Amino acid sequence: MAKFTDYNLRPEINGALEKIRFNEPTEVQARLIPVVMQGRSVVGQSQTGSGKTHTFLIPIFQKLDTNNQGVQAIITTPSRELAQQIYAAAKQIASNFAENTEPRIGLYIGGTDKARQLQQLKSQQPQIVIGTPGRIKDLYEANAALDIHTAATLVVDEADMTLDMGFLNEVDAIAAALPADLQMLVFSATIPQKLQPFLRKYLTNPVVEEIPAETVISPTIENILVGTKGQTKDELVYSLLTMGTPYMALVFANTKIRAKALAKYLRNRGLKVAEIHGDIQPRERKRTMQAIQNLDYQYVVATDLAARGIDIPGVSLIINDGIPNELEFFVHRVGRTGRNGQPGTAITVYNPDEEDRVGAVEHMGVAFKPMTLTKSGELRDGYDRRRREQRNKTNVKLDPTMIGLVKKKKKNVKPGYKRQIKSAIARDARYKKRVEERASLRATRKAKKKANNG
Incomplete structure (x- = not known):
């Protein structure tokens, strides 16, 4: 089994990894970190929670020239929250450098003070740029206030989500402004067909690694299915949240309206609940995320937009308030727990009219453990919801x-x-x-x- 110490990394990077107890690389890290450090462009496809962030951060810091005051690496990501998480991970590594050599990292996302950023860029450029494609492009096009043309590495993180959210044109504009010998690192949970023209445009003979998941859901996650059985989803979600003492519980709703209604119900039942969805204004969302990171909240209600955009350390319980509208989000939701080999529990609550959608998730390769909530508030083994189909199979009676x-x-x-x-x-x-x-x-x-x- 490889270890990070095998890569001959800078002592500052090794020290940072020790502080967060990263000893052994994940499979995507073991496969791609040596390749990226050789200067090759890569396309890395792996499941949520597999360790993609440090797969590109470690090589970026390893080859960073602290004497070079220009932009050396750009990391784009489709959501503000994800950009903030990558920024936090990058700052954690940077903090281990000596004060006079600590890399300068710029975070540029929508909802922040653009005028202030433009003013700061006049006096000093960041060495590592992290942000959303739209803001990075805006700052570059504002008389090249953000001078990105010196960057040798471009990371396109969550490329499929970038495509889905309509940001690929902005990433294209950024890539077009960079040197011809650019090293491009593309990371994604899936590589859709519509992404191929972009990849062919900028990548010549890249190293492509698809890290197959041993299971669709991490084996450290207990994936439970619970039917409402006459209860409302509100009642059942409340009961599941309060039957134990989760370190951090994350509840996913399908719409903003449902998220707000469910959060209100849980508050009325006495729970302190945070909300993360599209109707939360940027400043409030930033404050809420900070409060969540500080463990001021034990319960968070979020929409699927947040399923790919937030990473809350220590989530021990996921509750799905029904099957997501886009089935692929199921895996992203559940992947918020059981990170880095840690145990986690994911409970999906469904109504009888969602049988077909549950079956569709199972068809993706997801295995559920059927359980039922007793009147005493305990989860007990339930029955296989497909038993009725098996019982009703026609048997030919022979004479x-x-x-x-x-x-x-x-x-x-x-x-x-x-x-x-x-x-x-x-x-x-x-x-x-x-x-x-x-x-x-x-x-x-x-x-x-x-x-x-x-």
Whole structure:
């Protein structure tokens, strides 16, 4: 098993990794960190929570020239929250450098003071740029206030989400302003077909690594399915949140309206709940995220927009308030717990009318453990929701003659015997159907004759 100490990293980086107890690289890190440090461009596809952030941060800091005062690396990400998380991880590494050599890191996202950023850039450029594509592009186009043309590395993080949210044109504009020998690092949970033209435009013979998940859901996560059974989802979610003492519980709702309503219900029941969704204004969202990081909240209600954009350390319980509208978000939701091999619990609450959507998630390769919440507030093993389908499968009843034929064939097995048995069963069924039809016709004729004679 490889260790970070095998990579001959700067002592500052090793010290930073020791502080956060990162000893052994994850699979994506083990495969790609050596390749990235060789200067190769890469496309890394791996599941949420696999360690992509440090896969690109470690090589960036390793080759950073502290004497070079210009922009050396740019990291784009589609959401403000994710940019803030990458910034926090980068600052954690940077803080281990000596004060006079500590790398300068700039965070540029929407909802922040653009005029102030422009003023700061006049006097000093960051060595590492982290931000959302729109803001980075705006600062570059403002008379090159952010001078990105010196960057040797461009990271496109969460590329599929960047595409989905309509930011790929901005990333394209940023990439076009960079040197021809640019090293591009593209990381994503999925690589959709619509992303291919962009990749072909900027990547020549990249190293492509697809890290297959051993299971769709991390094996350290207990993935539970609970039906409402006459309860409302509000009642059931409250009961599940309060049946134990989660370190941090994250509840996902499908819409902003539902998130607000559920948060209000939980507050009325006495819980201190934070909300993260699109109707929360940037300043308030920043304060809320800071409060969550400081553990001022034990319960958080969020929408799917936040499922790919936030990383709250220590989430021990995930509750899905139903199946997400976009099924792929199910994996991203559940992936908020069980990080870095730690145990976690994910509970999906569903109504009877969501049976088909539960089945669709199972079709993706997700295995649920069916459970039920007892009146005493305990989770007990439940029944397989598909048992009714299995019980209702039609069984063909054979008469004694056919049973004898089957037994005889089983004793004297010859090639094609199964086909012969099936043919015999079909012939028997056709014969019985003709008998029934003739009997029905005779009965009809008798009835008509009786009616005419009467």
